[in-house]
Amino acid sequence: MLTPLMDAVYVSASSADKPLSPELVEALSPAVLPELRSPTELPQSTRLVIYEITGPNDLFSLESWLVAPRLYALVVIGNEDQSETLMKALEAGADEYLLNPEQNTSLAVLVLQRAVSRKQALLQSQQTYDELEKLNLELMTSLDLLKQDQQAGRYVQQKMLPDSPWVFHPHNFAYMICPSLYLSGDFVDYFPVGKHQVMFYLADVSGHGASSAFITLLLRVYIRRYAKRAFKLGGQISLADILARVNSELLETGLGKHLTIFLGLMDSRSRQLRYCNGAHFPYPVLFDEEQGARYLKGKGMPVGLFADATYEEFELLLHPRYHLTLFSDGVFEVIKKSSLVEKEKCLLEIATQFAGRHDAMVKHFTELGMQDAPDDVSLLAVSGS
Amino acid sequence: MLTPLMDAVYVSASSADKPLSPELVEALSPAVLPELRSPTELPQSTRLVIYEITGPNDLFSLESWLVAPRLYALVVIGNEDQSETLMKALEAGADEYLLNPEQNTSLAVLVLQRAVSRKQALLQSQQTYDELEKLNLELMTSLDLLKQDQQAGRYVQQKMLPDSPWVFHPHNFAYMICPSLYLSGDFVDYFPVGKHQVMFYLADVSGHGASSAFITLLLRVYIRRYAKRAFKLGGQISLADILARVNSELLETGLGKHLTIFLGLMDSRSRQLRYCNGAHFPYPVLFDEEQGARYLKGKGMPVGLFADATYEEFELLLHPRYHLTLFSDGVFEVIKKSSLVEKEKCLLEIATQFAGRHDAMVKHFTELGMQDAPDDVSLLAVSGS
Incomplete structure (x- = not known):
């Protein structure tokens, strides 16, 4: 030896x-x-x-x-x-x-x-041990670098999101996006179209993180552009047409990314809501005192997946004190029920319980473990006052 | 005891x-x-x-x-x-x-x-040791997650970049972007405007990584949109106007991000080059057999920093076999000279040495250590044939 x-x-x-x-x-x-x-x-x-x-x-x-x-x-x-x-x-x-x-x-x-x-x-x-410790330090440094980078990216993405809460009389808007990583594939936007109309949507880009976040930024530019253009042309704005155009734009990028979206348009002078649902799920929940809570049916194709996608537009008259709540499908990761039917039932109950109380609903989902969900979780609340 | x-x-x-x-x-x-x-x-x-x-x-x-x-x-x-x-x-x-x-x-x-x-x-x-090893594994998992995320983001960004090489007769384009992280704040684009014109630019967004990469995507949408719009309006396209509009758009985002850009427009039927320089540095190098290599002077303000920024347009006649090379300022991190004057001199020499040989120039910068540079490094080569 x-x-x-x-x-x-x-x-x-x-x-x-x-x-x-x-x-x-x-x-x-x-x-x-x-x-x-x-x-x-x-x-x-x-x-x-x-x-x-x-x-x-x-x-x-x-x-x-x-x-x-x-x-x-x-x-x-x-x-x-x-x-x-x-x-x-x-x-x-x-x-x-x-x-x-x-x-x-x-x-x-x-x-x-x-x-x-x-x-x-x-x-x-x-x-x-020393080698492991050194490797550890290197890993932490790399991780910090990437985290800082992602946080800076997150800041950009958040800046592109609208103010919350926000009022376009008589409609009140508030939202919350909880990304599973730093950057989110969920996106929300609402903005005036001319003096009397307001457009809003909640979108969920396939995947999550940086690549999906990129698409949300493009989506924001596309939708605002097409809304503005449609308004300038005069006449009734076609939501179906806007989604069809975004569908083409997304396909043209060749990124293999698609999204689901619920796109709505309301007028401050009437109680009319027009909307298109681009395969967005869960359906939004509409609640008012007269009819209680129900899912807003109306289906459509996802955006950015099929070249020939067309969209159907739906409309309805809102109760003066309506509460419309939109969710991304990440909520189903948070609601601990065994079947989808039960989860949907639970979501209706939550929407009813927290109608008009956005902050309380956010708190509720936080308590359910939203921060640790494997998918982005988003809520958009629109209410009439 | x-x-x-x-x-x-x-x-x-x-x-x-x-x-x-x-x-x-x-x-x-x-x-x-x-x-x-x-x-x-x-x-x-x-x-x-x-x-x-x-x-x-x-x-x-x-x-x-x-x-x-x-x-x-x-x-x-x-x-x-x-x-x-x-x-x-x-x-x-x-x-x-x-x-x-x-x-x-x-x-x-x-x-x-x-x-x-x-x-x-x-x-x-x-x-x-076991605890350290466990921490190590957790760090590696987190790092992998973020890396995968960034790689997916990088894929999106690369998809938004143009083909390289690409020909718009008689102009030949090729570029290379080497990000310091996964995502780049440098961006290149070139595309036809109508049948006879081609627009191109190299831009460098302040910072680097995800947050800057987001801006490059917006930039691409903005520039292509304004170019298309200007073309539709007829008459001579104003590059200065395009930059002024992008300047406003960027300021409106409130992100505190600005960029430098060299924006050029050429016609396939004439030898005219028109360009604006939005504070881009180093200046592009123009080389031809008659006049040798020289920097393309012409200054302007950065884009997205000052609300009242205006831009000056320059024009010149190109030699039929011109070689125009654009660099992002990351090249100065790679060129190991003590003073900026020496670095600029060296860049002229490199542009001369590798005029018309884009791949060889990329190889040269790779040998200089471009992959490990702390900043994004980009090259855009445009040549007449």
Whole structure:
């Protein structure tokens, strides 16, 4: 286990008269064990220092051998008369002791070998630990860098979202988007179209994170542009036409990203709501005192998936004190029910319970664990006052 | 160091006739050391097992005490007659041995205490290591998640970039963007405007990463929209007007993000180049055989920083075999010269050396260490043929 000469050295501080027994030296190494007086003479490759204690004074010179970190095991040896001093050497940091090594050479060799392998194992595990710690630091730095980057991206995305709450009399808007990562594939927008109309939507881009967030930004630009253009052309704005155009734009990007969207348009002078549903699910919940809560039916194709997609427009008259709540499908990750039917039932109840109380609904979903959901979770509340 | 009764136990496999000497027991613990025959009797809190060897057969029952992982140190004791067996016990995994512990009680106590503290330190360091390893795994998982997210985002951004190389006869386009992270704040676009004109630009959004990448996507939509709109209106397209509009759009977002841009327009039927420089630096390098390489002067304000920014349009006649090279300022991170003057001189030389050889120029910048630059590095080469 020990290679001759270099791996082990013999140290006798005060006397060289009584070296290790020839049997022990022979057992340790086939060649002569080098004898040293000072650690400065120590070869780099030394793995074992056998330090002979012949009297209490040897403790002083022992100190210089007990430096940390050292790459060798230090074993103190001596006869029975030195047991007190050997104990002090152990307390000072020596790895092992050997009492009368000559009396049992094979035991002595075993102790020396174990001291070496223990020390080496300790050094090895320290090195592994240090490497792991270094890797850890590198990982944390990389992670911080990416997190900062994502947070900056999130800031941009949030800036592109509308104010909340916001009033376009008599319609009141409020929303909340809770991204599963930093960036969200869910998006909400509402804005005036001319003096009397207000457009709003909640969209859910396939996937989540940065790639989906990019699409939400494009969506915002597209929808606002087409709404403005349609308004300028005069006549009734066609929501179906807007979705068809966004559908084409998305397909043209060739990104393989599609989205679901509920797009609505209301007038401040009438109680009419017109809407298109581009495969958005769950359906929005409409609540008022007269009819209670119900899902706003009306289906359509997802946007950005089929080249020939067309959309159907629906309309209805709203109760003066209506409460319309839109959700992204992430809510179903949060509502802990076993079947979709039960989840939909639960969502109706939640929409009823928190109708007109957006903040309380957000709090409710937060308590349900929205922050830790694997998907983006979004709510958009629109109410008449 | 050891609390009475629970922390240490005494095991004698084959004989209870010769227990530990009262002095040793007294020294270890003020109370009676419990004596056990089987590991199943061992209290959870045991930190030390003193195992007495009275003959070779004791090795068999020792095995059940040497289970891994164990939370206690195991020290074998015996008299000189048992030294062979003690050695075998050590080889089998015992932590320490004690020969004739009664002969030197204080040394024996020290050895036992050291065995306990060594074992505890080992367990502690193993636990720390395990925790570090677990943290490491968590970090790697988080990092992977973010990296995947950024890569997906990068895919989207790349899809929004034009084909390279691309020909709009007689103009040839090729570009390369090397992001410092996954997502880039540098952006390049070129596209036909009507049948005979081609618009191109290289832009550098302040900052880098996701937040800047978002802006590049908006920029693409804005520029293409305004170019299309200007073309539809007929007459000469005003590049200055396009930049002024993008300037307003960017300011309206309130994101505090601005950009520098070199925007150019060429006609396939003439040799005219018209351009605006929105504070883009370095200036593009124009090279042809007649005049050699020179910077294309013409300054302007950055885009998205000042509400009242206006832009000046420049024009010139291109040599039929011109080579126009645009760089983002990241190239200056790559060119290792001490002063900006020297860097600009070097860039002229590079543009000359690699005029018309885009791939070779990319290779050159790669060799200079472009991949590891702290900023995004971009090149756009436009050549006449």
